[in-house]
Structures are given as structure tokens and as C-alpha cells.
Amino acid sequence: MSKKILLSWLFMAILCLPVFAQIQEPVKFKTEWKSVSADEVEIVFTGKMEKGWHVYSTDLPEGGPISATFNTDKLEGAEVVGKLKPAGKEIDKMDPIFGMQVRFFEGTATFVQKIKLKGGKYEVSGYLQYGACNDENCLPPTNVEFSFKGEAAGKQTAEEVVATTEDLALADTASVDLVPLRIGEDTAAGEAADYWKPVIKELSSFGENVNNESHSWIYIFFAGFVGGLLALFTPCVWPIIPMTVSFFLKRTKDKRKGIRDAWTYGASIVVIYVTLGLAITLIFGASALNDLSTSAVFNILFFLMLVVFAASFFGAFEITLPSKWSNAVDSKAEQTTGLLSIFLMAFTLSLVSFSCTGPIIGFLLVEVSTSESIVAPAIGMLGFAIALALPFTLFALFPSWLKSMPKSGGWMNVIKVTLGFLELAFALKFLSVADLAYGWRLLDRETFLALWIVIFALLGMYLLGKIKFPHDDDDTKVSVPRFFMALASLAFAVYMVPGLWGAPLKAVSAFAPPMQTQDFNLYKNEVHAKFNDFDAGMEYARQQGKPVMIDFTGYGCVNCRKMELAVWTDPTVSKLLNEDYVLITLYVDEKTKLPEPVKVMENGTERTLRTVGDKWSYLQRSKFGANAQPFYVLLDNEGMPLNKSYSYDEDIQKYVEFLQTGLKNYKR
Template sequence: MTKKHVLSWLFMALLCLPAFAQIQDPVKFKTEWNALSDNEAEIIFTGTVDKGWHVYSTDLPEGGPISATFNVDKIEGAELIGKLTPRGKQIEKMDPIFGMQVRFFESKAQFVQKIKLTGGAYKLTGYLEYGACNDENCLPPTSVDFTFTGTASGKQAAAPAEAQGNAANEAASGDTAQSVALIPLTPAMKVQTTDYWKPVINELNNFGEQVGEESHSWIYIFFTGLVGGLLALFTPCVWPIIPMTVSFFLKRTKDKKKGIRDAWTYGASIVVIYLTLGLAITLIFGASALNALSTNAIFNILFCLMLIVFAASFFGAFEITLPSKWSNAVDSKAEQTTGLLSIFLMAFTLSLVSFSCTGPIIGFLLVEVSTTGSVVAPAIGMLGFAIALALPFTLFALFPSWLKSMPKSGGWMNVIKVTLGFLELAFALKFLSVADLAYGWRILDRETFLALWIVIFALLGMYLLGKIKFPHDDDDTKVSVPRFFMALISLAFAVYMIPGLWGAPLKAVSAFAPPMQTQDFNLYKNEVHAKFNDFEAGMEYARQQGKPVMIDFTGYGCVNCRKMELAVWTDPKVSKLLNEDYVLITLFVDDKTKLAEPIKITENGKERTLRTVGDKWSYLQRSKFGANAQPFYVLIDNEGMPLNQSYSYDEDIQKYINFLETGLKNYKK
């Protein structure tokens, strides 16, 4: 990928506009009957999967994502042989949220069910059910209906009379003006659902309906690199070189403008060197490989060990240096050349000499950006790092008088190194936690992880107060004001985490700590629970109480749903609004409870069967609101009409409060 392409993608990311809510149709299945012999055949389900999405495989553990399953409604003249079998390239990796290994397909998914024909006429009717997710949301359990008929008479089985392999996906994509025919379970339900189930997609659009948000991931990566570069500046390997290098450029020529130009070129060379490093990593590994490494148990153990080694180096146990002959060779080459090449080689020498300080920071940065799965993430991170590292050389060249005000090298730089060592040690536990969850060791449950973090940040605070010494620290026992405030922050953070040992959610560390389900001892009870998990019953109650309704379309396997409930719903103002001003109805679209009787519906001109409670709520979300991804929150009055645009995954608490208050204000109007 060229630099031009990288910058283009970065520019597009910064200008990314929110997408309008719509039915998502990332997976399209086709179904075919394949005769293997006179009395044996197989049903093959082949799906094409949009980029960024994946379809989960079969037989995943309980409590995890939705497994693909083969379901039979009617079977005559045939028997099933074995279970549904995945076929093709499966990806297996650890999901840190579910705390288990999961298997899934990308780009193409295929499942096969073998059939034994017992003779004479046969008929098979049923459906394949599967789950699909991307990094932001998941589809509800989706069914692929099929019907095959024929005669087993010692010849190749007859062609299928009907194969509706992509009915579920076509039903989810099409025009919003649907032809809906709901056959209810009871006459009473028909009376209730006549008004409540009325589609309100156009009314939602009138509110400026849009879900999704501007992606800040690339901006976050850039600023992470920028912060890393600023930290690297204040290390003993870089800071003392700044005045020497700038003075050299200003004194090597009588032309001040040329000296400034050379300093600018030096800074630009640093940017080019580190940007090239980021691009090389991208080209060698690729986005998918980096993302796979980020969740692979073995590589997470290696990342953990790498960060521990870097931390030990920062503590002063040893120095990580590149072979001296490398830097000497580059330095001598720089002296033999002139012009731009000489300046570039000087910048390259700086990169090699400063590796013992910058290496651990760069290593941690690359490990962090690997979790994004973005093809340009390493390049963006290195760009931010290089700009921060190069900026002082150009600024001091423009304003030479600033050199006199530069703090002199001293023990304060070692304090920064040791502080970084503590941080590297803390983050090493994050990667060890991923491996621990993958192998089921249960040696780093949530409370164990938090206990170690509490100790690490408490020790960091003690170090900053001068109570702990490392080999390169001087004997000066005075604690500066900045060190005191840094110690105060570190110790306060350690105290903040203590309630987490008893189950407090600790929103500030929720992205790093193991999932709450690994906590053995949990006293935390401040959770918001829905009053109803049945749409019609909740609507009748809301009408009687004269209250508006918030419908929460969720799923048992929806990770982002749990994040919203933990990070947003527990806010006092949010929980007060949900508990006192709204009737909260939570509908699980992956609820496997069988309906008393299957419900036949006609959607986009095709007939489908709703067999479970989850099917019913998923259909409600599609037909009434024109969406099919979770989490999905929508505010309606007690007649079923929308009060505001819908809300999806966004942990901005104030934005969620505004969403609820706007709906309440419109209801009162």
C-alpha cells in the first residue's frame, strides 16, 4: 500500500459520516440437494458473507454466540445421518468477552447435513439457523428455510420441488413497505397486535433516524502514537540528543535558512523512517493476521512476556540495545555522504541509538494497534509517534533561543522510564488474561487481575514518593511537585479499584479487566431490569399507567448490549429515567423458547415461519422499525408510535440521557 493510499484512507476515516439505520443483510445463503447414491444424499447450505462480518460454526459452548443448527419441521421417507457439519476454512480464536474459543467463517460459510433415504417418496421441511456478527453488532438468529421432495427409486433423487435457502436474508433486505400477514397464536393476541405491530419506519425517519457513529478508532490510534512519541522524547536516549543535533544543523552552514531547512529535513526523515516501519508491518502481516494475533492465546502469552522484559529493562535490570556495529556503520556512512542522504542517515542513526528507550514504547504501541484489525493501523500509530519525536528538532531549529530554556538531563528522565516500566507491567496482565481465558486456567479471574493492578499502581505511587529505589535512581530524596501529583493519581487509582474486588463495575478499567462473569464473589446489585419481556403485555401495562415505552431489542449473545447495560444503564440519571419514567420492555431476539404454535408471516412477498419467541421479536424489530441489529433501543408512546430516533451502541452517557429526555418531552407534548 502506498503512502498516498494510507493518507487517503485516513482522510476518509476522519470524515466518516453516520450511516442511516436500515435492515442489514450481510449473509446470503443458497441451499442445494446433492445425491450421493441411490439411498443417500446431503443438503448443502452455502453462504456468502460480507466483509467485516462472520458466521458462527456449529456446536459452540453454552453461554457463547449462536451456533449453526439444522432443524426439521417434517421428515418422511428419510432419516438424518449424524449432525450438521461445517465445511471449508474455519477461523478459531479466543473471544475475551465470552471467555471462550469460538469458531466462525469469513467470506464464505458452508454447512452440510447428510440424509438417508428409506425408500419411496420422501419429503423434508425445515430450516438452518445461524448467527452472524461484526465488530459492532450482531444479527438475531436467522433461519434459512428449505423444502425438498422426491422419490428414492434406485435412481438419482429428484430435484428439489422447493428450496428457499435465502428466504430469511431476502426477507430482511427489501422494501420497507412490506406485505405483512401475521397469524397469531390466539384471537386475543390479534386484537392486541393490530395497532401495536403497525410499521412506523417512516415516522422514525421523520425524526432524522440514524444509528451508528463516527469512527474514532484511527484518531485514537494516531493520538496513542503521539503520546508514545512524547514519552520517548523525555527518555535518556533522546532528550540529550536534541540540543546537539539542532546546534549542529545551525552551525554547519552560515546560511541560517539552509540550517533550518536541514533541521526540517531531519525531522521529516524521522517521520519517513517510522512510517515505513508501520507500513512494513502492515504489508508483512496484513490486517486479518494482526487481528488474529490480537486474540490468539499463544501470541498473547508472547506479548505478555515481551512487555515484562521491556518493563524489567526500564526498571534497570539490563539494557536492550541493538548491535553497536549497526549504528557505527550508519554513522560512518552519514559522514561520507552529503546532502539529503547524509541527513536521512543521521536520522536513521538516531533511530538505532535510541532503540533501548523507544523500542519498548514502539513494541507496546504495535501490540495495541494489532487489536484493531485495521490494515493501516500500524502506519497511523507510527505516524503519530514519529511526528511527536521529530517535532522538537524542527521547532528548536526555528526558535534557537528556546534551547536555553530546555531542562537539563538528569534523574527525572529515569523516573519517566521506571513509570513506563510499571505501566508496561500492568498492560502485560491484560494479554495474559486473554490466554488465561482461552485455556480455561482460571488463574487470572477478575478479582485476581484487579488485585495485581492494585498492587502495581500502589507500588508506582510509592516509587514516585521516593519510598522505593531502582538501580539507576539517584540518592536525592526530594520529591518534586509533579512527582507528588503523579503519585497521588496512581495511589488514588489503586484505591478506586479496591471495590471491584467485591463486584463494583469499575467502568474505567472495564476494557482491560476480565469479564464480570469470571468474578467469584460479587455483591454488586445496582442493575436495571426490564419490567416486561413480552411486547403486548408491556404495551397494555404502559397504556394503563399512561407512560411511554422503551423497547430494548437485545440478545443473550450480544456483547455490546452487556456493555451498554453496565456502562450506561447503571448511571443514576439513566436508571432513574428507565425505572420511573418509562416502561422498559426487553425483547431477546435469540430466545429459543418455542411458541405455543408456529406463526406464519408473509414478508416481502415470501412466506416464513416464526417458531420461537426470539423469531417473533426479531420479526417485530424488522417489520415495525426496519432494523435487525442489536443493541437497538426505540422509544414509543403507549399506542406504538415513535417518540424519537432510535439509539444503537454508543457509551456516551449524556447522549443517552438526551435520547431519553427528548422522547419524554415529545410524549408529554
């Protein structure tokens, strides 16, 4: 085995090692006290965040993410001037899940608060509170504490002009000073404090936290491959396959050379489309593509583009590139020889088949633009090109297969029209984002579902031959595959009907507008926690002899709501949660004030817990070594873990296994 192969396997093995640390520290703030004049200063908060994370700005609407706020605990010899001001490059875009415009920072966040000094001694202490999220998790409301004092008379000292303190918000799990916490009058006496005992090592002994990553490279490649297969069976590509393969096999008496030319032709197709994918991200950049995918204006353009593509597939017109382009390339291919000639032939295929492949490629690039990976479009195009090039090489290797190859006919137009219906359905997804951004209320959830029901019902009727388009044959016979496709489409339309009255419709939850846009909702099958207080819930579980599931969540946690809608409503899951467990839901962004602030020690530094949300956030960090939501953990009556923790993953079977394993360990 070569050294390169050995090092590659070693690197992969290191990547596959389980990681048990769950405390996330994606944002670090520093605080500066800057002199503006003799009686005015600025407190400047500067935060650096990891890639993929963003910190929300100030004054966001109610019901959205956590806004950044400036809070004082002590204000002597000074007064606050105006509100906390964001500074730097602020991003303002539509969040389709929150259903509102949000403002946030990526990379670096800066907030400035002006303070006026009254003269003489002063003391200012308090905290900046901010919210931070990535695509999968959100941190609880996090505090950056500060404290400055000095004397304003005369010239300020250097100590007064600039003072810096490190971010005290997130603790290092390895060095947290974890002390039992007793807060509030409802805390049970005696052994209740033992519930707060840290169990980080015990939790990690069960294995890695269950989490799900969306839009993996495999998913993107597979989506591109399916798109390539669909393009393969269109009238623009399928008839070309036997002509091209026969040409390569007949152009030379050497069969081996003919096969080599066919392989080269297929490889050229792959190179052309992968180059296209790379060019897209090199021109726009991965982050720009992601911004476009969530921009209201560009979502309208995406909607119009897909509607035009759908009309083209229905036969209203043909989308073709200028004929002089393909003629010029074809002429060049005839004048050259060798590998360049074959490459130019593949390029000609790409141009002449654009009317069928263009809409599929356009939709694919729009979909993968939501990924922040710079190579995502190239991976999607790789899958697309491999599927498109595969028949040219396979038929060259096995020429006898050409005889059994289905002949061109009306069935190809059926595939083309079916793709038109799908393009039209997905176009509504992009219009929905713009509709939420501008508040038109044209596509509330029931309106969106009604349109999808009509589209898929019409698709079913078309496949049954009840609807005709310009390029369809007059043959009234319906093949067996076409019948089953119609059956699936009509069944899907019927499946969506209960959604008009509020049914969750898990299969389309990623595409339909948020549930809160539904005006008429009769669906009430929801799971609700018995307790929203940790100590009270644990005492009840001890008295009833039941295990506990702790649900660390947040009012602004989108993935928490998705788990509750898509997973908790499953009959098996809801039965386990309602009958076998005591469910305790703890909101880490709960703003209710504690009877009095509580001082705790984390990372050798004293922190102040001021709200109920602070209390539950501290519990999650100190006891379980985690700080992102959603976060689910199973406990026995003594507060010890029964299974590994669980985060965002909508796989119902995994969630059922997670709950059943905890129940078995409890009974044992």
C-alpha cells in the same frame, strides 16, 4: 477552485449524508441438494458474508454465541444421518469477552447435512439456523429455509440432484410486506395489533441511529502521538535534541539551509517509522495481526514481551540493538553528503534510541493490531514519528528556545520507570486472555484487580520517593508535577478497591476479565425490565400513562451486557428507566417455542416464526427496519417513536439526552 479540490469536497459531502436504513444483510446463503448415491444425498448450505462479519460454527459451548443447527419441519420418505457438519476454512480462537474458545467462518461458510432416502416419494423441509456477528453488532438467530421433494426410485432427475433456493432469512426493508401480527394467548384484544404497525419512516425522521465506532484512525493517530511524546522525554532521546539542532545550525553559515536540514531530519524520522508500520502489515497482513491479538499463544508472548520491557525500564538491563549496526550507519552518514547524509543521521537516532522507543513502539503495535485496517500500524507510527520529530524542527526554527529547554537529569528516569509500571499493568491484560483460553483461573476478575491495585499503589509510592530503582538519583525532593502524578496513581488504586466486591468499575471494564469470573459479588445495582413481552408491556404503559423503551437484546450479545453494566448503572439513567419509562426487554435469541408456528410474509416470501426469539426478531425488522443488537427505541402508548434509535455507544451523556428527549416529546 481546482476540479480535484471540488471533487474531493463533493466526495466528502456524499460520505457525510445520513443513512437511515438499518436492516443489515451481511450474510446470504444458498442451499443445494446434491446426490451422493442412489439412496443418499447431502444438503449443502453455502453462505457469503461481508468483510468484518463472521458466522459461528456448530456445537459451541453453552453461554457462548449462537451455534449453527439443522432443523426439520417435515421429513417423509427420508431420515437425517448424523449431525450438521461444518466444511471449509474454520477459525478456532479465544474470545476474551465470552471467555471461551469459539469457532467461526469469515468470507464463506459451508455446512453439510447428510440425508438417507428410504425409497419412493420423499419430502424434506426445514431450516438452517445460524448466528452472525461483527465487532459491534450481532444478528438475531437467522433461518435459511429449504424444501425439497421428489421420488428416490430409479435414477434421480436433474431437478432432484441440484435445487437451489435463496436465503429467506433477512428481508429487504423497501419491499417488506408488513402485516400486523397477533401471537399467543397473552396478546391483548382490540387495538393491540396496532402496536405492530411499521414506523420505519417515522423513526428515520428523527435522524440517524446513534452508534459508536471504536479504534478510529484519529484514535490510533492520537495513541501514537502520545507514545511519541513519552519517548521524547526519555534519556535516550531528550539529550540528543540540542546536540542535533546545534549541529545543523552550525554546519553552514546559511541559517535558512540549517533550518531546511533540520526539517529534512524530522521528515526522515517520520518516513522511517511510517515505513516500519507499513512493513509490519505488509509482512503479516491486517487480518493476521488481528488473529494474533486474540490468539492465546501470542497473548502469552505479548505478556512476556511487556514484562521484559518493564524490567528494562526499571533498570534491570538495557535493550539495545547491536552496536555495529549504529556504527555502520553513522560511518556511512559521515561519508555521504546532502539529503542521504541527513536521512542516515535520522536512521542512526532510531537505532541508538531503541532501548527507550522499542518498548513503546512494541506496545503501540500490539494495541493497534486489533484494528482490521491495513494502514492502522502506519497511522500509529505516523503519530509517534511526528511527536518525536517535532522538537528537532521547532528548535531549529526558534533556536532561542534551546536556552529554556529543561536540562537532562533524574526526571527522565522517573518517566522511564513510570512507563515500566504501565507496561507491567497492561501485560496483565494479555495474560488474562490466555488465562481464559486455557481455563487456568489464575486471573479471575478480583485477582486481576488486586494486581492492578498493587501496581498503581507502588507507582504512587515510587513517585513519592519511597521506592528507589538502580538509575534513580538520591535526591529526596519530590517536585510538584511528580506529587500530582503520585496522587493520581494512588487515587486510581483506591478507586479499584470496591471492584474486589463486584463494583462495575467502568473505567477499567475494557481491560479487566469478564464479570462472570468474579467469585464474590455484592453489587446489586442493576436495572431490570418490567416486561419481556411487547404487547403486555405496551398495554401496561397505556394504563399507567408512561412512555416505553424497547430493548432488543440477546443472551449472546456482548455489547448489550457492556451497555447494561457501563451505562444503565449510572444513577441518572437508572432513575429514568425505572421511574419515567416502562422498560421492555426482548431477547431475539429466546429459544422458547411458540404455541404453534406462525406464517408471515417478508419480501414477498412466506417465513415461519417458531420461537419467541423469532417473534421479537420479526418485530424489530418489520416495525423498526433494524436487525442488530443492542437496539433501543422509545415509543409512546400507541407504538409511535419519540426519538431516533440508539445502538452501542457507552457515552452516558448521549444516552441521558436520548432518554430525556424522548420524555419531552412524549409530554408534548
